[in-house]
Amino acid sequence: MENWINELKEYLPDSQVMTELADRYSYSFDASFGEYLPDAVVQAKNKQQVVYILKIANQFRVPVYPRGQGTCLSGGPLPVKGGMVLDLSQWPSMIDVHPDDLTVVVSPSALTANINQAAEEHGLMYAPDPSSAHVATIGGNLAENSGGPRGLKYGVTKDFVLGLEVITPEGEIMRTGGQTIKNVTGFDLTKLIVGSEGVLGVITEATLKLVPKPPAVQTILAVFDNVRKAGEAISKTLTSGILPSKMEFMDQACIQAVEDFKSAGLPVHAKALVIIELDGHPEALKVERELVLKIMKRIGATETVIPQTEEEAARIWQSRKQVSPAIAKIKPTKVSEDATVPRSKIPDLIDRLQEIKEKYEVEVVVFGHAGDGNLHPNVLCDKRDQEEMRRVEQAVGEIFEAAIELGGTLSGEHGIGTMKAPFMESELGSVGIDMMKRIKDSWDPNGIMNPGKIFPEKGQKLVLRNE
Amino acid sequence: MENWINELKEYLPDSQVMTELADRYSYSFDASFGEYLPDAVVQAKNKQQVVYILKIANQFRVPVYPRGQGTCLSGGPLPVKGGMVLDLSQWPSMIDVHPDDLTVVVSPSALTANINQAAEEHGLMYAPDPSSAHVATIGGNLAENSGGPRGLKYGVTKDFVLGLEVITPEGEIMRTGGQTIKNVTGFDLTKLIVGSEGVLGVITEATLKLVPKPPAVQTILAVFDNVRKAGEAISKTLTSGILPSKMEFMDQACIQAVEDFKSAGLPVHAKALVIIELDGHPEALKVERELVLKIMKRIGATETVIPQTEEEAARIWQSRKQVSPAIAKIKPTKVSEDATVPRSKIPDLIDRLQEIKEKYEVEVVVFGHAGDGNLHPNVLCDKRDQEEMRRVEQAVGEIFEAAIELGGTLSGEHGIGTMKAPFMESELGSVGIDMMKRIKDSWDPNGIMNPGKIFPEKGQKLVLRNE
Numbered sequence: 001m002e003n004w005i006n007e008l009k010e011y012l013p014d015s016q017v018m019t020e021l022a023d024r025y026s027y028s029f030d031a032s033f034g035e036y037l038p039d040a041v042v043q044a045k046n047k048q049q050v051v052y053i054l055k056i057a058n059q060f061r062v063p064v065y066p067r068g069q070g071t072c073l074s075g076g077p078l079p080v081k082g083g084m085v086l087d088l089s090q091w092p093s094m095i096d097v098h099p100d101d102l103t104v105v106v107s108p109s110a111l112t113a114n115i116n117q118a119a120e121e122h123g124l125m126y127a128p129d130p131s132s133a134h135v136a137t138i139g140g141n142l143a144e145n146s147g148g149p150r151g152l153k154y155g156v157t158k159d160f161v162l163g164l165e166v167i168t169p170e171g172e173i174m175r176t177g178g179q180t181i182k183n184v185t186g187f188d189l190t191k192l193i194v195g196s197e198g199v200l201g202v203i204t205e206a207t208l209k210l211v212p213k214p215p216a217v218q219t220i221l222a223v224f225d226n227v228r229k230a231g232e233a234i235s236k237t238l239t240s241g242i243l244p245s246k247m248e249f250m251d252q253a254c255i256q257a258v259e260d261f262k263s264a265g266l267p268v269h270a271k272a273l274v275i276i277e278l279d280g281h282p283e284a285l286k287v288e289r290e291l292v293l294k295i296m297k298r299i300g301a302t303e304t305v306i307p308q309t310e311e312e313a314a315r316i317w318q319s320r321k322q323v324s325p326a327i328a329k330i331k332p333t334k335v336s337e338d339a340t341v342p343r344s345k346i347p348d349l350i351d352r353l354q355e356i357k358e359k360y361e362v363e364v365v366v367f368g369h370a371g372d373g374n375l376h377p378n379v380l381c382d383k384r385d386q387e388e389m390r391r392v393e394q395a396v397g398e399i400f401e402a403a404i405e406l407g408g409t410l411s412g413e414h415g416i417g418t419m420k421a422p423f424m425e426s427e428l429g430s431v432g433i434d435m436m437k438r439i440k441d442s443w444d445p446n447g448i449m450n451p452g453k454i455f456p457e458k459g460q461k462l463v464l465r466n467e
Numbered sequence: 468m469e470n471w472i473n474e475l476k477e478y479l480p481d482s483q484v485m486t487e488l489a490d491r492y493s494y495s496f497d498a499s500f501g502e503y504l505p506d507a508v509v510q511a512k513n514k515q516q517v518v519y520i521l522k523i524a525n526q527f528r529v530p531v532y533p534r535g536q537g538t539c540l541s542g543g544p545l546p547v548k549g550g551m552v553l554d555l556s557q558w559p560s561m562i563d564v565h566p567d568d569l570t571v572v573v574s575p576s577a578l579t580a581n582i583n584q585a586a587e588e589h590g591l592m593y594a595p596d597p598s599s600a601h602v603a604t605i606g607g608n609l610a611e612n613s614g615g616p617r618g619l620k621y622g623v624t625k626d627f628v629l630g631l632e633v634i635t636p637e638g639e640i641m642r643t644g645g646q647t648i649k650n651v652t653g654f655d656l657t658k659l660i661v662g663s664e665g666v667l668g669v670i671t672e673a674t675l676k677l678v679p680k681p682p683a684v685q686t687i688l689a690v691f692d693n694v695r696k697a698g699e700a701i702s703k704t705l706t707s708g709i710l711p712s713k714m715e716f717m718d719q720a721c722i723q724a725v726e727d728f729k730s731a732g733l734p735v736h737a738k739a740l741v742i743i744e745l746d747g748h749p750e751a752l753k754v755e756r757e758l759v760l761k762i763m764k765r766i767g768a769t770e771t772v773i774p775q776t777e778e779e780a781a782r783i784w785q786s787r788k789q790v791s792p793a794i795a796k797i798k799p800t801k802v803s804e805d806a807t808v809p810r811s812k813i814p815d816l817i818d819r820l821q822e823i824k825e826k827y828e829v830e831v832v833v834f835g836h837a838g839d840g841n842l843h844p845n846v847l848c849d850k851r852d853q854e855e856m857r858r859v860e861q862a863v864g865e866i867f868e869a870a871i872e873l874g875g876t877l878s879g880e881h882g883i884g885t886m887k888a889p890f891m892e893s894e895l896g897s898v899g900i901d902m903m904k905r906i907k908d909s910w911d912p913n914g915i916m917n918p919g920k921i922f923p924e925k926g927q928k929l930v931l932r933n934e
Contacts (some may be wrong), residue, residue, distance in 0.1 A: 099706060100811035123708055145651045156649060158658075159626065174898040179809045181839040182623060182879035183610045183888075184662050185894055187903045191658040195651050212708040239509055239566060241590055241679040283750035342646045344567035366509060370582075372648040412649035420652075427652055431641040436654045442905035454653055 004060035005040055011052050016043040016090075026367070027085040031132075032070040033335060033383075033419060033464065038079035043087045047167060047204040053086060054171035054202065057448045063069035065450050066198045068108065068137030073336050074417030076144055076197050080452035086202065094205075097122055102163060102210045103179055103445060107447070108139030108203050112146075124210040127154035128319035130413075131321045142203050145195030147413030149246035149320070152371035153279070154211065154411060158194045165205035166193055172323070197415050198238050198450040200443055214279035217231070217245070218289050219313040221305040222274045222296040223267050227251060227354075229345035230272035233299040234370045238343060242288050246277040247371025249346075253330075254323045254367045261326035267303065274301075275320055302327050323367045324378075331363065331380040335392060335419075335464065339403035340374040340412030352402040353377050360395040362388070374412035389465045397423070397462055413423070421456040471527035472507055475551075478519050483510040483557075494552040497539040498599075500802060500850075500886060500931060505532070505546035510554045514634060514671040520553060521638035521669065524915045532917050533665045535575065535604030538804050541884030543611055543664050547919035548864035553669065555606050561672075564589055569677045570629060570646055575606030575670050577761035579613075582675065591677040594621035597880075598788045609670050613661030614880030615788070616713035619838040620746070621678065623880060625661045632672035633660055636911035646674050659906070664882050665917040667910055684712070685756050686780040688772040689741045689763040690734050694718060694821075697739035697816035700766040701837045704743070705810060707762060709755050713744040714838025716813075720797075721790045721834045728793035731786035734770065741768075741837070742787055790834045791845075798830065798847040802859060802886075802931065807841040807879030819869040820844050827862040829855070841879035856932045864929055868893070888923040 008017050018024070018041040029035045039062075044050045057064045061082030070077055079085050089110035098104065106115055113133040116126040123333040130136060136146070142164075147156040159177035165179030166189075177183055177190035193200050224230040231308075234247055250258075250273045255266050266273065275297070278288050289306070296304050307313040328334050341349045350366065353375075357364040368376035377399055381392045400410055402425045410420045410427055425433055437455060441447075475484050485491070485508040506529075511517045521683045523530045530550030536542055546552050558576035565571065566589040573582055580600040583593040596615035597603060603613070609631075614623040619626075630644030633656075644650055644657035660667050667917045691697040701714055717725075717740045722733050733740065741763070747753050756773070763771050774780040795801050817833065820842075824831040835843035844866055848859045867877055867890045877894055878888045892900055904922060908914075 098809070098811070100702060100707060103809065123706070145655075147649055151649060157627075158655070159622075168902060169899065172898045174902060175896060176899065178894075179874045180807045180841075180876050180879065181809050181810070182614055182618060182836075182841045183876045184547050184880055185877045185884050186883060186891060186899070187663055187906060188612075188658050188661075189626070189665075189899070189902060191655050194655075196654055200654075212705075212710055215708060230469040236678075238569060239590070241682060243679055280747065281751035282747035282753055283754060287748050287750060316824060340649050342565070342568040342570065342645045343648070344565070369649075374647075374649045407646045409647050409650045410647050410652045412647065413651055415651050416653060424653060427645075429642060431635065431639045432643065432653070432656065435635060435641060435656060438909035439654060439906050442909040443902060 004056055004062050007055065007056045009040060012042065012049060027067065027087065028079070030070045030075060030077050032073050032075045032417065034075060034078060038085045039082050040084045041087055043090045045091050045223045047165065047173060050167045050202050051171045051173065053168055054169065058170055058446050061446055062448060063451050064448050066143065066202050068140035068416045070137055071132040071136045072140060072387055072417070074144070074411065075419060076140070076415055076417050076453065078418060080418060089137060099124065101179060104208050105208055106138050106206050106208060108137060110138045112136055112138050112141050115311040116196045119210045120213060121223055123213050125213040126160065126208060126210055128157045128160055131324060134358055135438055138206065139203055142194050143196070143198045144415040147369065147374065147414065148195055149248055149369055151369060151413070152247050153243050160209045161190055161194050161206055161397055162209050163207040164190050164193060164203055166201040166203055169449045177417060181209065191318065197453050199275060199453055200439060201449065216280065216282040216285055218278045218285045219307050219316055220276040220292055221316055222276070222301040223270045223303040224272045224274065224300065225270065225302050226300065227272045227350050228347045229300045230274050231350050231370065233274055233296050233301065234346060235344055236295050236299055237292060238371065240291060242291060244276050244371060245279040248275045248320050249368055249370035249375065250320065250323060251366045252366035254327065257326040257330055257365065258319045258322050261329060264315045275316060301419065327365050327378055327380060331382055333381045333383040335379040335381065335396060336382055336410045337377045337379060337396060337399055338374070338414040339399055339408060341403055341406045341408030343373045345406040345408065348406055349375060349402065353399065356395050356398050356402065360391040362391050362395045364395070372375040373408065383464065386465050393462050393464050416454045418452060421454060422460045422462050424454070424456050468781040471523055471529050474523045475509060475520065479516060480635050481511070494741065495546070495552065497537045497542060497544050499540050499884065500544045501542060501545060503546045506549050506551045507551045508554055509551045510557045512558050514632065514640060517634045517669050517671055518638045518640065520753055521634055521636065525637055525913050528913055529915060530918050531915050533610065533669050535607035536602055538599040538603040539607060539611060539884065541611070541878070541882040542886060543607070543882055543884050543920065545885060547885055556604060566591065568646060571675050571677055573605050573673050573675060575604060577605045579605050579608050579828065579857055586677045587680055590680050592680040592825045593627065593675060593677055595624045595627055596709050598791060605673065606670055609661050610663070610665045611671055611882040612880065614836065614841065616715055616836055618836060618880070619714050620710050620712040625658055627676045629655055630674040631657050631660055631670055633668040633670055635668045636916045648676065664884065664920050666907060668916065668918055683747065683749040683752055685745045685752045686783055686915060687743040687756065687759055688783055689743070689768040690770040691739040691741065691767065691771050692737065693767065694739045694817050695814045696767045697741050698817050698837065700763050700768065701739055701813060702811055703762050703766055704759060705838060707758060709758060711838060712746040715742045715787050716835055716837035717787065717790060717841065718833045720832035721794060724793040724797055725786045725789050728789055728796060731782045733786055740827050742783060794832050794845055794847060798849055800848045800850040802846040802848065804863060804866055805841070805878045806842045806844060806866055806875060808870055808873040808875030810840045812873040812875065813837055813840055815873055816842060816869065820866065823862050823865050823869065827858040829858055829862045831862070833851050840875065850931065853932050860929050860931050883921045885919060888921060888930060889927045889929050891923050
């Protein structure tokens with residue numbers, strides 16, 4: 001092991017190659033489940049350093065796990081097979097807006113919220129808005145193809161990437177796509193790499209698309225005494241000819257958790273909330289707002305709220321953002337899932353989650369981007385309780401099965417990472433996995449890039465217990 | 468050769484395996500340049516037939532060129548290396564709308580315009596609208612990632628594909644993506660295959676995304692006495708906070724050609740026209756219309772026209788659609804290009820095209836989707852005139868160079884096919900092409916799928932002459 005570390009120190013400043021236990025420990029976990037100690041943590045601050053690091057990694061066959069701020073919910077940066085974590089968060093931040101082209105060029109280390117803020121100074125918007133946008137790097141968003149509430153109208157990270165600079169697994173500099181909105185020059189390597197969870201190379205620069213910032217927004221809150229009805233209201237709105245920018249769902253447990261965490265005056269008696277944001281021209285919003293209110297009431301909302309001030313609207317959205325930290329307070333361990341179904345199947349998925357919760361006697365809270373069929377069922381548990389964790393494993397497995405049976409997918413926006421790998425074949429079939437593996441093997445013949453992710457190992461099962 | 472044809476006839480009805488010269492000739496050209504006679508034309512009408520055909524093709528190492536209606540502008544279905552054209556246009560058409568999921572499942576043979584028509588019956592829209600939509604199949608649109616005017620606001624074919632059924636080059640059935648709006652389960656094979664020009668497999672089914680049909684549209688026509696000013700007006704509109712659904716450009720030669728072809732009352736004295744369509748709620752359209760008119764006038768439009776009836780608006784758009792057939796009447800040969808640049812560079816590209824036209828004394832007409840930087844310079848010539856064609860070759864080469872120098876791409880929506888292959892390396896670099904080739908080789912070890920497309924051969928140059 002010392003050989004490759006010494007080789008790295010030949011070229012990189014000593015401060016960028018960390019081998020102390022305390023440093024390694026800081027990089028042994030992310031926002032998902034599990035801890036894995038890397039052999040070293042290596043920081044890269046420019047593309048030549050990445051080239052060098054990957055060439056050494058190939059020479060010594062050392063696994064490399066790229067990492068931004070470690071907010072990943074599926075284990076993307078976890079060093080599950082030892083080797084080095086490649087920390088890109090210290091790369092000098094670059095956010096270079098080209099307002100006349102409606103584009104922005106960014107470094108992997110730029111924080112996602114800062115990109116949108118820079119765009120807003122030109123009347124533009126970078127639409128993808130994962131809840132972690134203020135702390136997460138765009139590099140991580142690109143690797144995992146992050147979503148967010150505005151995905152409903154605007155799409156996810158992938159839909160906003162025009163071009164990339166990527167260091168291939170073997171350490172070659174490659175440019176994909178470009179600066180134009182349309183591009184069909186050869187295979188779409190840009191969209192292949194975005195969302196490939198760091199197994200196909202290291203992203204060192206991205207050109208992102210911007211859109212005009214909508215001149216006005218309108219928040220609507222609808223309260224339901226029945227979870228299924230909330231699902232129906234969402235489905236009905238989307239087939240009415242209106243495309244809201246956001247359409248979020250929270251069940252009673254989430255509402256209660258958020259109110260306990262930091263009260264925003266949400267109705268804790270409600271069985272479910274639907275929070276909607278419309279955007280566009282103020283005149284259009286007035287019309288659309290009335291239509292949405294009519295639909296909510298017809299389906300059976302017990303109450304609808306139109307915030308009277310911007311602050312009030314911001315408070316409602318802030319409460320939605322705080323669901324994840326708030327529910328983490330309920331029990332020590334949170335297994336966060338990401339099942340996504342065709343939009344019309346949201347009410348059925350909600351029913352199935354309720355059944356699973358009762359069958360395995362586990363605590364499941366549900367929230368998420370219901371407008372595009374993407375729910376976040378979270379199982380709250382205690383990882384020290386082996387017996388409970390066994391039930392959690394079964395419940396999680398059944399959540400995945402339910403999503404696939406309803407015509408859906410394992411993951412809408414968080415990625416496969418480590419935990420969902422065992423379920424890949426049930427969704428993709430053996431041919432799908434084989435064709436993905438062929439790409440991986442042809443690009444990364446030594447298998448150094450982020451091993452242990454996406455692809456299941458022979459006989460791999462979901463294990464949430466320490467054995 | 469007879470061996471593989473006999474093998475195909477073992478399984479397929481005789482009428483689906485055509486070897487007569489007249490039949491083969493009908494499949495020797497598309498809407499681009501060049502003629503290549505296949506050894507046979509094979510029709511497939513279901514996926515089992517495709518599986519069988521590809522297995523035989525691998526066994527006998529016979530090239531396979533998938534083809535829809537042959538409207539391709541870049542040579543996608545041309546049988547440049549002999550072998551069989553795989554005609555998918557006779558596949559029973561399926562267009563299965565799922566209104567509650569906002570999706571539609573289609574066969575490769577469905578005509579694109581019919582898909583949109585089926586969606587409209589449910590108040591929905593399939594947005595991609597290539598000018599050939601009424602005759603082209605969705606299979607061809609998927610293979611080439613077709614665009615169209617509405618690409619400006621809604622995106623191109625790729626942005627509307629949720630999932631595919633694909634027969635791999637080796638004849639295995641694979642499903643990619645699914646029915647959900649969001650999906651990050653493994654590599655995005657869907658977006659890799661869409662636009663891969665038939666070199667990675669045969670698409671046998673697609674699940675497409677639909678969006679609510681906008682409640683109203685508003686057409687605006689702006690007339691300019693200066694081409695550059697028209698480009699500036701487009702750029703200015705897009706940075707004003709308005710995102711039109713379409714924003715098209717026509718130069719004087721196009722206006723004249725369309726008026727000669729079928730008069731729509733366009734101003735033939737104009738140097739350039741910009742045709743805009745706004746869509747959304749009627750109230751918003753009123754506001755946006757006034758803003759657009761103000762911008763057009765400020766930049767220097769000599770006239771602006773608001774159609775008074777739906778018929779008048781339809782006539783304007785019909786004239787735009789007829790540019791391609793109309794200019795084909797001017798001279799016997801039309802070399803249609805597809806250069807795309809960052810939006811702010813549209814005025815510069817227009818200047819460069821004028822210079823190239825004068826330098827090589829060739830006839831170049833320009834129209835296209837200026838709102839997303841995607842112009843269609845067409846060189847009008849006579850392929851029997853070898854001396855002229857030599858100048859055309861040089862002019863086309865310089866158009867590609869200009870696009871790349873301006874930060875653009877060889878192709879925005881028509882694909883690389885045969886003609887643009889020699890210019891691939893100048894845009895992608897050798898690493899980019901190598902990484903694409905690795906995918907191709909790992910998926911299609913015998914190289915049977917649509918050989919001679921996308922990838923340049925050693926020393927390959929653009930040749931438009933018969934030598």
